[in-house]
Amino acid sequence: MRAKGNLTILADGLAQQESRVLAAAASFGLIAAAAAGTVSENEMGALVDAYISSAEVQLTGANTTVSIKANSAQESHARADALSVSSGASMGFAAAMSQDVSIVRAGLGANTKVVAPILSIDADSVDNLFQQSTASSGGLFAGLAGAYSKVAISGRAEVLLGDDSQITVSTLDLSATRTQNFDATDFNVAVGALAGSGAVMVSDLSGSADVEIGERVNVLAG
Numbered sequence: 001m002r003a004k005g006n007l008t009i010l011a012d013g014l015a016q017q018e019s020r021v022l023a024a025a026a027s028f029g030l031i032a033a034a035a036a037g038t039v040s041e042n043e044m045g046a047l048v049d050a051y052i053s054s055a056e057v058q059l060t061g062a063n064t065t066v067s068i069k070a071n072s073a074q075e076s077h078a079r080a081d082a083l084s085v086s087s088g089a090s091m092g093f094a095a096a097m098s099q100d101v102s103i104v105r106a107g108l109g110a111n112t113k114v115v116a117p118i119l120s121i122d123a124d125s126v127d128n129l130f131q132q133s134t135a136s137s138g139g140l141f142a143g144l145a146g147a148y149s150k151v152a153i154s155g156r157a158e159v160l161l162g163d164d165s166q167i168t169v170s171t172l173d174l175s176a177t178r179t180q181n182f183d184a185t186d187f188n189v190a191v192g193a194l195a196g197s198g199a200v201m202v203s204d205l206s207g208s209a210d211v212e213i214g215e216r217v218n219v220l221a222g
Contacts, residue, residue, distance in 0.1 A: 004061040007116075013048035013072040015102065020079040023094075037093040040080040040131070046102040048072040050123075053109025053162065059116035066116045070106035070123045074155075078131040084145075085138050092137035095148040096184070098129045100155050100207075104178075107160030110214070114166070120173040125157040127207065129182040149184040152204040163214035172221045176209040 001007075023036040050070040057066060076098045084092040106123040108114065129151050137145040157178040161167070184201050 002058045007066045009068045011050035011070045015046045015074045017042045018077040022081045035091045036082040036084040038080040038082045039095045040078045041097045042076040042078045044074045044100045048104045050106045056113040065118040068121045070104045072104035072125045075128045081134045090137045091144040092135040093146045094133040094135040096131040096133040097150045099152045102155040105158045108165045110162040115168045118171045119169045122175045123157045124177045126179045132185045150202040151182045153207045157209040159211045161213045165217045167219045178207045178209040
């Protein structure tokens with residue numbers, strides 16, 4: 001491929017999820033017990049790719065650019081609510097879980113040749129995960145409430161120069177960025193002659209942003 005103007009390869013991805021679950025239980029009598037439990041779970045695994053592979057690209061215009069961009073945005077909202085009321089014993093449990101394993105990639109595949117004043121390759125991913133779990137329990141004799149919240153982000157943003165690529169440019173710009181934002185909250189209330197409550201929040205942020213250069217890649221810049 002030969003051209004005098006700019007060449008732009010662009011891939012945009014947007015993923016949005018929202019889930020809410022509610023459970024309620026009530027029991028009244030001389031011998032009574034009530035239990036309510038909820039689980040809300042979101043999983044995001046989008047794949048966004050922008051690349052040139054097994055091709056030859058030459059731009060002849062002054063200050064022209066080969067631009068390869070992959071952008072991805074993930075947003076998740078999860079909420080779980082549990083309410084339990086009894087004249088005897090009562091138990092409520094709520095769990096909210098979100099997992100993001102999305103991948104965004106931009107680059108040159110194997111055996112690709114690029115001749116241009118400027119080559120810019122950018123992979124950018126933004127994660128926004130929000131979740132809330134609420135458990136409430138009330139019993140005349142016993143009340144137990146528990147809330148659990150877990151957020152896991154292990155997705156990747158990757159920029160790649162594939163094996164046997166040949167690049168001749170004045171300016172080479174490679175950028176991989178992954179931004180991870182989350183907000184997780186637990187609320188629990190227990191009322192009774194014997195009352196107990198507990199909340200657990202777990203977060204695992206292991207997302208990565210990488211620039212990878214393959215084997216036998218030849219770059220002439222400047």
